[in-house]
Amino acid sequence: MQDILQALYYGNLCPADQIGPLGSDYRAANRESERQDRWCRENLPPEAYRRVRLLQSAATECSQIELYHTFCRGFSLGAQLLLAALEEPRTKR
Template sequence: MKTILEALYRGQINPDEVIVPSQPEYRSVSRQVSAQTVQWRERLGEEAFRELEEYFDLCDSASSMHVEAAFLHGFRLGANLLIEVMSNREELVF
């Protein structure tokens, strides 16, 4: 049996590909986004809509960078919490 660490190293664990928000309204909001995308494409025409999509791609890239940083920070904080608990340390580790 592989360890989680081995699977992560080998690229067999991809959390970003399997995460689906658990809020009940997620699917409804997702459908609304799709419907409005079609409406905006019809209103703007292909060229203007393509430019808008490029803008949204930039926004998505910035958001992805933020989410990655938040994940790393949270993971490190959790690991430090485990170190503190397991070592029975009282000082704050950053």
């Protein structure tokens, strides 16, 4: 317990750094994304490709915000579960 508290205090606790390989589904989706991006870059007029990249950037930002709020909600739920587990049992009325 002390180790995790020290890591948190000193800013050394970063779950994103602990994520390993994301699996074959992720790699396949990433390759397809790169393939589609390459097609757009090679076949669209420069202005259209720039707009596609802006769309990708906006979609990525939305996704990051959603992931952040999902993480916060999950963390809060975990804390609530921990508090409930530590509560004294209630007697039935």
